[in-house]
Amino acid sequence: MKIKLNGKEREAMPGESILELCKRENVPIPTFCYHQAFGGQGACRMCMVEVREEGQKEARLAAACTYLLNREAEVITESDRIQRIRRTIVMLLKRRAAGDPILKELADAYAAPDLEAVVTEPENCILCGLCIHACEEMGKSAIWSMFRGIDKRIATPYDEASDDCIGCAACARICPTHAISMEEKDSKRIIWNKSFELVACRRCGKEYATREEIEYLKERSDYGQENLCESCRKKTLAITVKNYI
Amino acid sequence: MDMIIKAHDDRQTILVCCGTGCTANGARDVFNALQSKLKDHPDIEVLPVVKATGCNGWCEKGPLVRIIPRDITYCSVKAQDADEIVDKTLLEGILIKRLLYRDPVSKEHLASHHLTDFYRKQHKIALRNIGEIDPAQISDYLEREGYQALKKALQKMDSQEVIDTVKAAGLRGRGGGGFPAGNKWQACRNASGQEKYIICNGDEGDPGAFMDRSIMEGDPHTVIEGMILGAYAVGASHGYIYVRDEYDLAVQNLGQAIKDAHSHGYLGNRIMDSDFSFDIELVRGGGAFVCGEETALMASIEGRTGEPRDKYVYPTEKGLWGKPTVINNVETWANIPVIILHGAEAFAAVGTENSKGTKVFSLVGKVVNTGLVEVPMGTTLREIIYEIGGGVLKKRSFKAVQTGGPSGGCIPASLLDLPVDFDSLTEAGSMMGSGGLIVMDDHTCMVEVARYYVNFLAGESCGKCTPCREGIRALLEILTDICNGQGRMEDLQLMEDICLTMQEASLCALGRTAPNPVLSTLRYFRDEYIEHIKNHYCPAGVCRELTTFYIDPEKCTGCTLCVKQCSADAIKGEKKQVHTINESECIRCGECYRVCAFDAVQLGRRDHHEN
Numbered sequence: 046m047k048i049k050l051n052g053k054e055r056e057a058m059p060g061e062s063i064l065e066l067c068k069r070e071n072v073p074i075p076t077f078c079y080h081q082a083f084g085g086q087g088a089c090r091m092c093m094v095e096v097r098e099e100g101q102k103e104a105r106l107a108a109a110c111t112y113l114l115n116r117e118a119e120v121i122t123e124s125d126r127i128q129r130i131r132r133t134i135v136m137l138l139k140r141r142a143a144g145d146p147i148l149k150e151l152a153d154a155y156a157a158p159d160l161e162a163v164v165t166e167p168e169n170c171i172l173c174g175l176c177i178h179a180c181e182e183m184g185k186s187a188i189w190s191m192f193r194g195i196d197k198r199i200a201t202p203y204d205e206a207s208d209d210c211i212g213c214a215a216c217a218r219i220c221p222t223h224a225i226s227m228e229e230k231d232s233k234r235i236i237w238n239k240s241f242e243l244v245a246c247r248r249c250g251k252e253y254a255t256r257e258e259i260e261y262l263k264e265r266s267d268y269g270q271e272n273l274c275e276s277c278r279k280k281t282l283a284i285t286v287k288n289y290i
Numbered sequence: 291m292d293m294i295i296k297a298h299d300d301r302q303t304i305l306v307c308c309g310t311g312c313t314a315n316g317a318r319d320v321f322n323a324l325q326s327k328l329k330d331h332p333d334i335e336v337l338p339v340v341k342a343t344g345c346n347g348w349c350e351k352g353p354l355v356r357i358i359p360r361d362i363t364y365c366s367v368k369a370q371d372a373d374e375i376v377d378k379t380l381l382e383g384i385l386i387k388r389l390l391y392r393d394p395v396s397k398e399h400l401a402s403h404h405l406t407d408f409y410r411k412q413h414k415i416a417l418r419n420i421g422e423i424d425p426a427q428i429s430d431y432l433e434r435e436g437y438q439a440l441k442k443a444l445q446k447m448d449s450q451e452v453i454d455t456v457k458a459a460g461l462r463g464r465g466g467g468g469f470p471a472g473n474k475w476q477a478c479r480n481a482s483g484q485e486k487y488i489i490c491n492g493d494e495g496d497p498g499a500f501m502d503r504s505i506m507e508g509d510p511h512t513v514i515e516g517m518i519l520g521a522y523a524v525g526a527s528h529g530y531i532y533v534r535d536e537y538d539l540a541v542q543n544l545g546q547a548i549k550d551a552h553s554h555g556y557l558g559n560r561i562m563d564s565d566f567s568f569d570i571e572l573v574r575g576g577g578a579f580v581c582g583e584e585t586a587l588m589a590s591i592e593g594r595t596g597e598p599r600d601k602y603v604y605p606t607e608k609g610l611w612g613k614p615t616v617i618n619n620v621e622t623w624a625n626i627p628v629i630i631l632h633g634a635e636a637f638a639a640v641g642t643e644n645s646k647g648t649k650v651f652s653l654v655g656k657v658v659n660t661g662l663v664e665v666p667m668g669t670t671l672r673e674i675i676y677e678i679g680g681g682v683l684k685k686r687s688f689k690a691v692q693t694g695g696p697s698g699g700c701i702p703a704s705l706l707d708l709p710v711d712f713d714s715l716t717e718a719g720s721m722m723g724s725g726g727l728i729v730m731d732d733h734t735c736m737v738e739v740a741r742y743y744v745n746f747l748a749g750e751s752c753g754k755c756t757p758c759r760e761g762i763r764a765l766l767e768i769l770t771d772i773c774n775g776q777g778r779m780e781d782l783q784l785m786e787d788i789c790l791t792m793q794e795a796s797l798c799a800l801g802r803t804a805p806n807p808v809l810s811t812l813r814y815f816r817d818e819y820i821e822h823i824k825n826h827y828c829p830a831g832v833c834r835e836l837t838t839f840y841i842d843p844e845k846c847t848g849c850t851l852c853v854k855q856c857s858a859d860a861i862k863g864e865k866k867q868v869h870t871i872n873e874s875e876c877i878r879c880g881e882c883y884r885v886c887a888f889d890a891v892q893l894g895r896r897d898h899h900e901n
Contacts, residue, residue: 111599112602113602129787133788134757134791137757138760189595190753193751194749194751194752194753194762195749195753195763197754
């Protein structure tokens with residue numbers, strides 16, 4: 046399927062999003078809420094582009110991450126209009142994460158005016174929703190957005206330690222603005238108001254996961270049976286393979 | 291003094307309005323009192339009828355009681371009036387004057403609501419049965435052409451003919467978007483897949499709007515019949531009615547109606563002995579305004595968080611559970627049986643070139659007759675507000691009318707002659723929305739109005755996308771600053787920039803229209819913003835931080851009305867003596883300003899006085 050991407054003819058796969066096409070073609074589009082593991086959410090609206098499908102008179106604005114290409118189309122990823130939208134979005138998001146280097150860099154790049162900071166909870170959270178998706182993919186859904194409108198925030202139910210949370214920290218690791226606080230000391234990890242015992246790798250002794258996470262993984266798969274950290278697991282696997290050969 | 295009317299008929303029916311408004315005012319007590327009084331008179335039958343709340347603007351005065359076939363309407367009826375109504379009116383044929391409506395202009399007592407301007411100038415299609423039938427009795431609906439359209443469609447039309455009729459009628463979605471219903475149905479019919487769904491959107495959430503509630507409460511079968519016809523047209527076998535959780539009576543009446551439609555063979559397997567089967571399920575919403583947005587509504591039915599998604603693929607292709615779905619609003623469905631039964635031409639004969647039929651408006655605010663008003667598309671705002679609505683309350687001057695719910699806009703007096711339809715309102719910077727019309731007088735501060743609506747949206751946006759959530763937050767901060775006298779001129783430009791991005795980049799229609807209250811007031815009432823910012827003055831005397839009140843000694847007659855109204859005891863003055871306001875005690879609620887009949891209470895500038 047032919048797509049005219051910024052004036053150049055490109056081949057897109059049917060059902061592919063504009064963003065995926067752009068990533069493949071190395072056309073840069075800024076995003077906050079997109080992750081290749083989950084696809085687009087259409088939440089941050091940074092990836093707005095102009096698209097005109099075959100038969101349409103005028104180009105329309107669309108979020109590149111959720112717009113799926115099913116027909117020949119013309120796509121423009123940079124224009125005054127797009128620039129203006131991204132500037133406003135960066136201006137509005139930077140208020141939530143004033144100290145974050147990524148937003149600072151984008152604010153400079155788009156010459157976004159400075160507005161007074163907004164105190165968010167967790168601090169620096171831009172509500173991209175990636176943490177929710179990561180937790181959901183883990184099969185736990187221990188965190189979700191609560192409230193709506195300008196009071197919306199990410200939390201465990203009633204802000205209490207969640208029975209579902211296994212302390213895997215997938216949420217904290219995926220967070221683009223490092224907003225989810227996680228403390229590790231004395232063989233304990235504290236995250237989302239809950240304390241977890243950290244388990245050491247039986248080979249190298251590095252604390253690599255929480256007891257709950259390991260138990261959960263054992264339940265779901267063979268992974269985690271050996272109590273090995275990521276790199277030791279690879280090493281032992283390599284040794285096994287080598288011995289086999 | 292009572293007037294003699296013609297001798298009574300042998301069989302009479304009393305209709306007691308039991309809509310939400312009248313029920314709140316004691317309609318059930320009236321109903322019970324009439325019923326027990328009538329136990330001795332088996333020749334008279336009492337029927338409780340749910341009538342559209344506020345439909346004639348009389349609900350505020352209490353329960354309405356109608357007596358047919360003589361067509362008598364009594365307002366503000368109390369349980370203790372039951373004896374008199376039965377003894378005098380029913381048995382002796384005497385009208386009880388004090389219970390009749392008195393026309394504010396002619397001062398005449400009118401025997402029936404049908405004689406009032408408010409009612410005479412309306413054209414009822416969607417509301418045709420409201421107040422005329424008992425919604426709990428399917429027989430009432432059947433007597434008024436009920437399920438005749440379904441019979442006609444199943445026996446004489448194929449599904450494409452049904453769609454063609456809706457297309458030819460030019461019916462556009464009454465929920466706000468105004469998308470042609472026939473085209474939507476066609477797209478769903480053409481979509482591949484065996485499983486398709488029909489949804490009725492009854493999640494009416496606009497403050498002050500209650501047209502959908504009235505229809506669901508007062509005429510549930512018309513909604514059901516419309517949906518069955520839609521299902522037949524697109525090939526759906528299952529439907530949902532999504533009702534706002536607060537609408538208890540609507541849920542009750544719809545539930546009863548679904549049950550009755552089943553037992554009469556209008557729902558379920560092989561409807562009316564045809565090959566077509568269809569069923570309807572009721573779903574109660576969770577109370578979020580955003581669930582009126584169709585993709586959020588479907589997410590809610592599916593049990594997910596009520597957040598919208600991008601609609602680059604329409605619900606007619608991928609809707610509920612990923613299947614092709616037609617979703618229309620209550621009022622849209624209510625029009626369908628009429629269109630199918632009486633044909634497209636009759637429907638299209640009413641309205642404007644691009645907006646056919648009628649629209650129900652809920653006329654509220656500073657207007658004499660509040661209530662539900664159904665008028666042909668293209669009726670001017672002036673006709674609605676002045677001829678039907680009876681003009682602005684207390685003869686104050688008209689300032690603006692807010693249309694289309696919280697994300698609608700404010701239309702000024704200069705556009706009162708605008709013929710109202712989907713396109714004209716959008717061009718004027720507002721929108722049809724679900725049909726709210728809130729009349730504002732000169733005591734309304736337009737900056738505060740914008741702030742009020744943005745504040746509503748701040749709590750009701752789903753908060754998923756950046757432009758809507760953060761844009762609303764920024765607008766609310768700026769508007770609050772302006773109302774508090776801390777606005778800056780450059781804020782106006784900033785607001786316009788933010789509004790533009792919200793319109794262009796928001797995920798759903800809520801975010802895209804959320805700037806309307808700000809943009810429309812900036813467009814038509816910019817001077818007022820500038821007064822607030824530059825002169826720290828609120829011309830309407832609403833913004834407390836910018837307002838003081840004083841009494842003009844020349845005009846004050848010493849009537850003491852303001853003294854009685856002042857909750858802060860800040861006004862001093864004896865009868866027939868000039869009053870004074872103690873500024874340090876005054877909480878600036880503006881009550882004195884509003885009640886003074888002699889314009890003696892005047893607005894002062896806060897700065898001016900402080901200096």
